Amino acid sequence: MEQHVRVGLLGCGTVGEAFAELLVERSPAIESVTGISLELARIAVRDPGRPRSSKLDPELFTGNTDDVVKAEDIDIVVELIGGTKPVGELVMAALKAGKPVVTANKELVGSAGPELFAAAEQAGVDFFFEAAAVAAVPILRPLRESLLAEDVTRVAGIVNGTTNYILTRMMADGLGFGEVLAKAQELGLAEPDATADIEGADAASKAAILASLAFNQSVVAHNVTREGITGLEPEDFELAAQFGYVIKLLAVAERFPDGPDGIGSVGAQVFPALVERDHPLATVRDSFNAVFVTTSAAGELMFYGHGAGPRPSASSILGDVVSAADHLRRGTHRRVPVGPPAVMRPTQELVHSYYIRTEVNEAPGVLSEVTGVFGRHGVSIRKVDQQGSESQARVVFITFPATEHALHSALEELRGLGHVRDVGRVLRIYK
Amino acid sequence: MEQHVRVGLLGCGTVGEAFAELLVERSPAIESVTGISLELARIAVRDPGRPRSSKLDPELFTGNTDDVVKAEDIDIVVELIGGTKPVGELVMAALKAGKPVVTANKELVGSAGPELFAAAEQAGVDFFFEAAAVAAVPILRPLRESLLAEDVTRVAGIVNGTTNYILTRMMADGLGFGEVLAKAQELGLAEPDATADIEGADAASKAAILASLAFNQSVVAHNVTREGITGLEPEDFELAAQFGYVIKLLAVAERFPDGPDGIGSVGAQVFPALVERDHPLATVRDSFNAVFVTTSAAGELMFYGHGAGPRPSASSILGDVVSAADHLRRGTHRRVPVGPPAVMRPTQELVHSYYIRTEVNEAPGVLSEVTGVFGRHGVSIRKVDQQGSESQARVVFITFPATEHALHSALEELRGLGHVRDVGRVLRIYK
Numbered sequence: 056m057e058q059h060v061r062v063g064l065l066g067c068g069t070v071g072e073a074f075a076e077l078l079v080e081r082s083p084a085i086e087s088v089t090g091i092s093l094e095l096a097r098i099a100v101r102d103p104g105r106p107r108s109s110k111l112d113p114e115l116f117t118g119n120t121d122d123v124v125k126a127e128d129i130d131i132v133v134e135l136i137g138g139t140k141p142v143g144e145l146v147m148a149a150l151k152a153g154k155p156v157v158t159a160n161k162e163l164v165g166s167a168g169p170e171l172f173a174a175a176e177q178a179g180v181d182f183f184f185e186a187a188a189v190a191a192v193p194i195l196r197p198l199r200e201s202l203l204a205e206d207v208t209r210v211a212g213i214v215n216g217t218t219n220y221i222l223t224r225m226m227a228d229g230l231g232f233g234e235v236l237a238k239a240q241e242l243g244l245a246e247p248d249a250t251a252d253i254e255g256a257d258a259a260s261k262a263a264i265l266a267s268l269a270f271n272q273s274v275v276a277h278n279v280t281r282e283g284i285t286g287l288e289p290e291d292f293e294l295a296a297q298f299g300y301v302i303k304l305l306a307v308a309e310r311f312p313d314g315p316d317g318i319g320s321v322g323a324q325v326f327p328a329l330v331e332r333d334h335p336l337a338t339v340r341d342s343f344n345a346v347f348v349t350t351s352a353a354g355e356l357m358f359y360g361h362g363a364g365p366r367p368s369a370s371s372i373l374g375d376v377v378s379a380a381d382h383l384r385r386g387t388h389r390r391v392p393v394g395p396p397a398v399m400r401p402t403q404e405l406v407h408s409y410y411i412r413t414e415v416n417e418a419p420g421v422l423s424e425v426t427g428v429f430g431r432h433g434v435s436i437r438k439v440d441q442q443g444s445e446s447q448a449r450v451v452f453i454t455f456p457a458t459e460h461a462l463h464s465a466l467e468e469l470r471g472l473g474h475v476r477d478v479g480r481v482l483r484i485y486k
Numbered sequence: 487m488e489q490h491v492r493v494g495l496l497g498c499g500t501v502g503e504a505f506a507e508l509l510v511e512r513s514p515a516i517e518s519v520t521g522i523s524l525e526l527a528r529i530a531v532r533d534p535g536r537p538r539s540s541k542l543d544p545e546l547f548t549g550n551t552d553d554v555v556k557a558e559d560i561d562i563v564v565e566l567i568g569g570t571k572p573v574g575e576l577v578m579a580a581l582k583a584g585k586p587v588v589t590a591n592k593e594l595v596g597s598a599g600p601e602l603f604a605a606a607e608q609a610g611v612d613f614f615f616e617a618a619a620v621a622a623v624p625i626l627r628p629l630r631e632s633l634l635a636e637d638v639t640r641v642a643g644i645v646n647g648t649t650n651y652i653l654t655r656m657m658a659d660g661l662g663f664g665e666v667l668a669k670a671q672e673l674g675l676a677e678p679d680a681t682a683d684i685e686g687a688d689a690a691s692k693a694a695i696l697a698s699l700a701f702n703q704s705v706v707a708h709n710v711t712r713e714g715i716t717g718l719e720p721e722d723f724e725l726a727a728q729f730g731y732v733i734k735l736l737a738v739a740e741r742f743p744d745g746p747d748g749i750g751s752v753g754a755q756v757f758p759a760l761v762e763r764d765h766p767l768a769t770v771r772d773s774f775n776a777v778f779v780t781t782s783a784a785g786e787l788m789f790y791g792h793g794a795g796p797r798p799s800a801s802s803i804l805g806d807v808v809s810a811a812d813h814l815r816r817g818t819h820r821r822v823p824v825g826p827p828a829v830m831r832p833t834q835e836l837v838h839s840y841y842i843r844t845e846v847n848e849a850p851g852v853l854s855e856v857t858g859v860f861g862r863h864g865v866s867i868r869k870v871d872q873q874g875s876e877s878q879a880r881v882v883f884i885t886f887p888a889t890e891h892a893l894h895s896a897l898e899e900l901r902g903l904g905h906v907r908d909v910g911r912v913l914r915i916y917k
């Protein structure tokens with residue numbers, strides 16, 4: 056069954072241009088394997104007059120998005136503008152015009168996913184966004200298809216390349232956060248304004264997408280509580296290493312079997328965590344990303360690869376385009392997961408073990424006073440490590456699992472103790 | 487769109503029973519998510535009189551495979567008998583009767599894949615075999631779908647859990663092969679007859695499956711040259727560690743851009759290899775498996791999880807069944823890759839770096855004589871490490887990349903040198 060498919064592109068920036076070039080480069084091979092001939096038919100940009108890649112026909116460019124979104128002769132729309140405005144309306148218009156849409160826009164899918172899924176389902180067309188989760192890493196398709204019959208209980212990922220690069224360097228070289236960030240910016244591995252990365256907003260969008268697909272319940276980015284990596288100090292990396300851990304920024308989404316009508320509740324967080332040195336996630340270095348999935352029958356799975364970069368993203372987008380084109384030719388589409396809005400479990404009820412670095416004035420009985428406070432709040436101590444001495448000691452506690460609520464009320468009380476000079480860093484321990 | 491699908495099962499042994507139980511356990515959840523209600527309708531076994539799991543209705547069992555393969559009221563056939571006879575005919579009969587087939591049978595797919603793919607394509611039905619590659623790890627679907635538009639250049643995997651367990655223990659505990667094998671057998675992690683695992687035949691079947699899907703060319707198990715792990719000695723693990731490596735049994739399939747009409751030629755091998763300690767594959771421990779995929783645009787990807795075990799396998803099989811059921815309801819099927827038979831590149835032309843452990847009688851000029859032999863055959867030496875002394879020395883060479891032919895002719899000549907007492911172990915170095 057031969058099929059000619061005309062692809063319309065919205066946006067031709069870093070990712071859009073890489074995608075356009077890859078489509079042109081790969082389409083003969085795609086045709087020979089699948090019988091589908093992909094034609095890059097039109098490209099809408101803000102400024103059609105700007106010079107573009109010499110590999111792209113200048114005739115393709117237009118300044119009018121309607122030429123892509125509403126045009127009769129466009130079969131599939133690929134959105135690579137980014138952001139939510141005006142992109143949300145453009146994507147909605149394309150879906151309503153009966154066109155399958157492929158996007159890499161995590162901000163859009165992470166915030167407005169449920170409405171777009173519903174619109175696609177109503178129009179009976181594909182809405183694909185593999186590159187919005189972990190760029191080149193095929194994780195959404197396995198979740199949507201291979202693991203559809205599974206009971207997924209947790210998804211934990213290193214889903215931001217910039218922060219993983221920074222943490223890898225801080226861990227390996229013992230440098231401070233600011234220094235490494237500046238270096239990453241110099242190398243083009245962090246944006247000039249890296250806020251969305253280092254404060255975890257980017258990871259939160261991806262956590263929402265992953266949770267929605269893993270649990271078949273709609274989670275949006277503002278359901279995800281988050282903590283970034285800006286406060287981490289070299290000392291934390293040293294101590295982590297002493298205890299056998301590395302520090303990673305994780306997006307963690309978990310499903311709990313309670314909650315109404317058996318679908319369970321969902322907890323979703325982004326935080327820097329201690330990860331055991333031997334855990335597969337600990338070995339994910341530099342700007343690589345990975346998602347670790349826990350299921351009841353398959354057990355533990357991990358998906359690893361480039362979580363950013365124009366060509367890796369383009370590869371993933373093109374994979375989605377070929378799938379959408381194949382579905383068009385078969386007159387079918389993939390059901391978009393439109394689960395009900397998730398019942399979120401309050402963060403205060405989520406359970407972790409913790410690493411707590413404190414500064415205390417050493418005096419007889421201080422340690423027992425401090426552990427007593429933890430105990431009263433239901434936080435049991437698994438390990439204590441005291442360094443320094445005399446009047447000034449640094450004490451690190453590793454706890455058994457306890458709720459965030461228990462932890463915070465214990466810390467609150469600790470702050471009131473005269474001998475505790477500083478309740479320093481608290482890090483969750485990934486288990 | 488609701489759909490009731492009747493599943494017929496061939497075989498109810500270790501994996502079959504786990505699959506049957508999982509289907510019964512998960513079908514309410516599958517129905518609520520997908521609208522597809524799966525019914526386990528019939529189970530054919532050798533001895534229907536044998537006692538079975540109490541979770542399975544005894545009425546389902548039959549001793550006649552025709553009741554599954556040819557029955558009007560069976561929509562999908564799941565084959566979990568294993569082996570190639572009479573299973574090849576049963577699967578063929580089911581496909582010809584227009585029934586989609588799901589199997590976990592690597593031996594069958596690895597040897598008779600191409601004919602079965604063709605039969606499925608002709609019948610216009612699905613033929614799925616995700617669990618035949620790396621059990622629970624979703625690797626075939628990403629290769630067939632997400633990476634369909636990609637230029638995959640290499641697939642390298644740890645695809646046998648038994649041997650990975652043995653190698654992990656030999657590496658960690660410094661024990662000998664026989665001792666660890668016996669322990670693995672005691673723990674049920676190796677079969678009483680572990681030949682197919684330890685000599686690489688099982689990995690070769692999986693290499694054939696992975697290569698066929700990655701490169702869209704038919705590779706069968708007997709195209710794969712293989713070397714097992716029986717000859718490895720504790721000393722090799724020690725030396726590997728000194729050089730910064732671990733030892734893993736790898737299945738490696740590579741595509742070369744030469745070859746006729748641009749599709750390139752394929753090299754496929756199974757061998758124990760030195761893998762850099764920091765490489766993601768090195769961190770795959772015990773009976774876990776992983777496949778590392780190299781592509782031109784997406785870069786490096788890795789898929790990790792349980793490569794064996796009844797429940798992990800059942801999970802993967804059930805995922806395939808749900809996909810096949812979804813396709814039935816949409817009146818479609820997934821094109822089965824029926825690439826042309828691969829042009830195999832002769833093993834002698836494949837290129838690796840090597841680790842070579844030799845025993846020499848130390849005498850002035852011996853080292854230069856030996857490196858001279860390597861040099862004459864086009865094998866350049868990157869590192870030499872000499873231990874022991876006086877008359878008896880052990881010399882380890884690490885080479886630069888060279889063809890297997892060059893290596894073997896060098897070794898041949900070395901064996902003729904008086905001062906070389908033993909050209910011991912040769913291991914390829916994974917790069």
Ligand SMILES: NC(=O)c1ccc[n+]([C@@H]2O[C@H](COP(=O)([O-])OP(=O)(O)OC[C@H]3O[C@@H](n4cnc5c(N)ncnc54)[C@H](OP(=O)(O)O)[C@@H]3O)[C@@H](O)[C@H]2O)c1
Pocket residue numbers: 065066067068069070071099100101102103105120135136137138141159160161162186187190362363364365368
């Ligand atoms: N960078 C990555 O590694 C990566 C990875 C995965 C996903 N993504 C996602 O990919 C998307 C694109 O990112 P990017 O880095 O390629 O962005 P970019 O370089 O800023 O490119 C944006 C493109 O959109 C065009 N554009 C902007 N506003 C427009 C409007 N109103 N109408 C029409 N065209 C408009 C621009 O036109 P002009 O060319 O005329 O300015 C430009 O071509 C984002 O959603 C991002 O999150 C990026």
Ligand SMILES: NC(=O)c1ccc[n+]([C@@H]2O[C@H](COP(=O)([O-])OP(=O)(O)OC[C@H]3O[C@@H](n4cnc5c(N)ncnc54)[C@H](OP(=O)(O)O)[C@@H]3O)[C@@H](O)[C@H]2O)c1
Pocket residue numbers: 496497498499500501502530531532533534536551566567568569572590591592593617618621793794795796799
């Ligand atoms: N074990 C794993 O972890 C794993 C992982 C992935 C894939 N696999 C694959 O899964 C398949 C099944 O393996 P297994 O370990 O479950 O095998 P198994 O325990 O030996 O079970 C074989 C089943 O097939 C039935 N059977 C044998 N010959 C038959 C015949 N001629 N007609 C009808 N039924 C027949 C047997 O009937 P009775 O019960 O009456 O004896 C038994 O139920 C194999 O292809 C294997 O490679 C296994």
